[in-house]
Amino acid sequence: VRGEALKGHLDLLLLAAVHDGPTHGYGIIEALRTRSNGAFDLPEGTVYPALHRLEGAGLLASRWAEEGGRKRRLYRLTARGRAALHRQQADWRRFAQGVQAVVGSEP
Amino acid sequence: VSDDGAIAAYLAELRRGLPAGLRRRRILAEVGGHLEESAEHQRSAGLPPPEAERAAVARFGPAERLATRFAADLADDGARWATGAAAMALAGILLLWIAMSQLGAAAPLPGARSSIAAAVWATWVGFGAALLAICLGAAFGRLGMPRWAVAAAGVAVASMGVSTVACALMALAAEYASAPTETVVALVVLRALVTVAALVAVARGARRVTAGLGASPRRA
Numbered sequence: 001v002r003g004e005a006l007k008g009h010l011d012l013l014l015l016a017a018v019h020d021g022p023t024h025g026y027g028i029i030e031a032l033r034t035r036s037n038g039a040f041d042l043p044e045g046t047v048y049p050a051l052h053r054l055e056g057a058g059l060l061a062s063r064w065a066e067e068g069g070r071k072r073r074l075y076r077l078t079a080r081g082r083a084a085l086h087r088q089q090a091d092w093r094r095f096a097q098g099v100q101a102v103v104g105s106e107p
Numbered sequence: 108v109s110d111d112g113a114i115a116a117y118l119a120e121l122r123r124g125l126p127a128g129l130r131r132r133r134i135l136a137e138v139g140g141h142l143e144e145s146a147e148h149q150r151s152a153g154l155p156p157p158e159a160e161r162a163a164v165a166r167f168g169p170a171e172r173l174a175t176r177f178a179a180d181l182a183d184d185g186a187r188w189a190t191g192a193a194a195m196a197l198a199g200i201l202l203l204w205i206a207m208s209q210l211g212a213a214a215p216l217p218g219a220r221s222s223i224a225a226a227v228w229a230t231w232v233g234f235g236a237a238l239l240a241i242c243l244g245a246a247f248g249r250l251g252m253p254r255w256a257v258a259a260a261g262v263a264v265a266s267m268g269v270s271t272v273a274c275a276l277m278a279l280a281a282e283y284a285s286a287p288t289e290t291v292v293a294l295v296v297l298r299a300l301v302t303v304a305a306l307v308a309v310a311r312g313a314r315r316v317t318a319g320l321g322a323s324p325r326r327a
Binding site for chain 2: 025045046049051070072
């Protein structure tokens with residue numbers, strides 16, 4: 001799946017990727033790639049402006065942490081981010097069910 | 108990571124595309140850390156170091172496009188904070204203008220009245236210039252917008268400072284007048300509080316634009 005196709009869903013994907021706990025940018029990319037079975041292989045740099053934007057909107061918070069001799073910026077969901085994630089997940093399920101109902105299974 | 112390798116070249120290009128400040132330091136530290144980690148994974152998969160760096164950079168996407176996206180967000184941040192600070196300053200000045208119009212007539216000394224009037228007009232001119240700068244910045248695109256917007260908000264706050272001095276003059280004039288001194292002193296205090304609040308708003312805006320959301324770590 002190309003980056004353009006993911007554009008409208010990137011915020012939801014990023015919020016979902018940090019849902020399980022504080023994660024750094026590289027870990028988020030890996031999570032997206034692994035959890036999508038390699039389908040979401042977008043240019044890695046595209047997540048950083050989005051992460052900064054979500055932090056500016058108060059949905060994510062971040063801090064520097066040292067892990068294995070490396071300094072990494074760890075992102076976590078804020079209370080607002082958690083609420084936004086639940087809202088967007090519900091919207092996505094409705095949308096996906098609607099598309100599935102129209103498109104149907106393969107002939 | 109070698110100084111003349113693909114990662115160093117990428118970071119240098121990204122640095123050129125971003126406005127200076129701690130925000131840039133944070134972005135470069137984050138991106139640099141990511142690229143180093145990615146290159147390390149490539150090396151452990153068997154690629155020689157120079158090719159591992161090139162592969163990490165290729166996976167990351169063009170530096171120019173990344174810089175453009177960050178710059179757009181920085182401009183939005185700056186515009187939002189500057190507009191908020193300017194609106195706060197405008198509200199404070201409008202309130203003061205109304206109050207001073209009521210009290211100005213009470214100052215018995217022509218000299219005091221004219222100095223108050225001059226200070227108030229200086230406030231309006233400064234504030235008008237600030238608003239004009241913000242409008243021009245918005246009209247002529249985002250290039251350089253954050254710095255201009257913060258500078259404009261700074262001018263707005265400076266004009267509030269002038270207005271606070273005017274208020275103090277007003278209080279001085281009230282010493283010689285029948286105007287209720289307590290009311291004028293209360294206005295001075297209120298004015299000072301509004302000025303401090305606006306200064307804090309502008310400082311936070313400036314920090315978000317030039318210093319980012321958090322400082323990057325010192326390189327070990």
